[in-house]
Amino acid sequence: MACTSTNDQLRLSGLSLLKQIILKFAHIEECIDLPGHVILEQYQAQIGAALRPAFSQGTSSHVTAQACNVCSTWISSNVAHDLNDLRRVHQLLVSSLQKFTSIQQQHKNDTNMIYSEMALTIENLAILKTWADVYNFAIIQQQKDNQNCNLLILIQAELYILIHHWLAVLTDYAFLMLPNEFGGINGNSHDGNFYSVESNIDRIRTIYQSTWPAIIQATIQWLTEHHYELDTLPANHKLISYRQRDVLMTKLLTSTFLNKIRTFPEKKEDIFSMLLGCCIEALSISISEQTDETIEIILLSLINLFQSDIAITQITMDISIELIHVLHR
Numbered sequence: 001m002a003c004t005s006t007n008d009q010l011r012l013s014g015l016s017l018l019k020q021i022i023l024k025f026a027h028i029e030e031c032i033d034l035p036g037h038v039i040l041e042q043y044q045a046q047i048g049a050a051l052r053p054a055f056s057q058g059t060s061s062h063v064t065a066q067a068c069n070v071c072s073t074w075i076s077s078n079v080a081h082d083l084n085d086l087r088r089v090h091q092l093l094v095s096s097l098q099k100f101t102s103i104q105q106q107h108k109n110d111t112n113m114i115y116s117e118m119a120l121t122i123e124n125l126a127i128l129k130t131w132a133d134v135y136n137f138a139i140i141q142q143q144k145d146n147q148n149c150n151l152l153i154l155i156q157a158e159l160y161i162l163i164h165h166w167l168a169v170l171t172d173y174a175f176l177m178l179p180n181e182f183g184g185i186n187g188n189s190h191d192g193n194f195y196s197v198e199s200n201i202d203r204i205r206t207i208y209q210s211t212w213p214a215i216i217q218a219t220i221q222w223l224t225e226h227h228y229e230l231d232t233l234p235a236n237h238k239l240i241s242y243r244q245r246d247v248l249m250t251k252l253l254t255s256t257f258l259n260k261i262r263t264f265p266e267k268k269e270d271i272f273s274m275l276l277g278c279c280i281e282a283l284s285i286s287i288s289e290q291t292d293e294t295i296e297i298i299l300l301s302l303i304n305l306f307q308s309d310i311a312i313t314q315i316t317m318d319i320s321i322e323l324i325h326v327l328h329r
Contacts, residue, residue, distance in 0.1 A: 003050035008060050011053075015066045018050060019073050026077035040079045047074060048088040055095045061119035065126035068096060072133035075151070078141075083150045090154050093134065096127045097158060100165075117199045124194050125211040128169055131155070131162050132218035139221055159222060163230065166219045167264035167271065168193035173212045174274050176205050177281055193263060212278070213297040220275055220301045224308040228268035272310050276319070279305065283326050 002014025022040065030037045040047075051074075053059070054067030071089050080086050100123075138152040172192040191197055195204045265271045282290070282298050305311060 004053050008063055011063050012066055014050070015054065015063070015070050018047065019070045022047075022070070022073050022077050022079075026079055038079055040077070044080060044085050044088065048092070051089070051092055055092050055099065057099060061116070061123035064096065064099070065123045068093075068126045068130035071096075072130040072137075075134050076137045083154065086151055086154055090151075093131060093155075094158065097131070097161070100124060100127050117196045118203065121195050121199070121204060121207060125169065125207060128162065128165055129211045129214050131158065132166065132214040135159065135162075135218045136214060136221070163219065163222050164264070166215050166222075169208070169215050170212060170219060170274065170278060171264040173208045174278055176201070176208055177278075213282075213294045216275060216278060217297050217301050217304075220304045220308075223271070223275075224304050228271060228308065228310055268310060269314060272305070272308070272314050275301075275305060276314075280323060280326055284329075 002010050003018060005011050005014065025040050026038065028039050030039050030041065051067055051070060054063050071093055074080070074089055075086070080089070134151070134155060138155060142152055172194055175192065192204075265274055279298050279302050282294070306315065
């Protein structure tokens with residue numbers, strides 16, 4: 001009831017409570033007579049109904065951002081196994097991507113649009129982080145040969161869109177963390193992909209720092225699998241027709257690539273260098289300033305980075321020595 005309220009503060013409280021319920025009861029079994037079934041399985045429809053209003057076009061950015069977080073928590077809880085059950089929440093995430101694209105196009109076409117820059121940044125990064133969390137979870141399940149590898153099939157088409165936006169986020173992060181003497185954000189007058197130079201840069205950095213680890217893990221995983229080839233519209237047209245995706249999804253695919261406001265390095269070597277630099281910079285920060293989860297994600301990302309074909313030509317002796325020094329410290 002709180003999640004579907006018209007009051008934003010009540011909706012945020014409801015979504016926060018819903019996330020806590022999922023975390024607490026995701027592994028609580030239904031009863032002794034039904035081994036392997038958890039109590040939350042019977043509430044999947046209610047959870048979907050509670051989340052759905054947060055993804056409408058008129059919803060406040062911070063409410064959508066919180067709902068995205070709950071969606072990734074729900075999918076990662078492993079309660080939903082059946083493809084149809086997964087599709088319920090997946091459709092909400094698709095609608096979030098549609099909202100994301102429509103906002104970007106509106107921003108591009110209407111420079112006088114009134115909105116909160118900070119709220120828009122929070123919502124955009126929350127949507128992209130949620131998709132990264134879902135993709136990372138799907139990869140883990142596939143590696144475990146879990147039945148939830150169906151999730152990877154379900155989200156495959158969107159990944160060809162998301163990789164461009166993930167790279168745009170990481171490009172922003174790289175500039176935000178770069179020292180001034182090397183052309184950091186204070187030395188550049190242009191806006192970022194997801195923020196304005198008129199925004200509170202310290203606050204923007206905080207938002208990116210809480211978002212980028214999951215995104216870089218997903219980005220490196222996808223690029224390694226696809227050999228750093230960023231084909232805009234591959235053969236996923238077959239996936240779309242096979243899954244009978246609606247007209248809105250087709251429109252989303254085309255409008256995303258017509259929108260030219262996202263920028264990131266064009267050459268695969270430059271992309272690799274940026275990703276490696278982000279990882280090394282994060283590992284150079286004092287351990288006391290990093291969470292164990294972040295450190296683990298960065299180390300896993302480095303492993304995937306080194307397993308790519310391009311690493312053979314890009315990892316020099318100097319880089320190897322520097323990385324060893326960083327890891328030793």
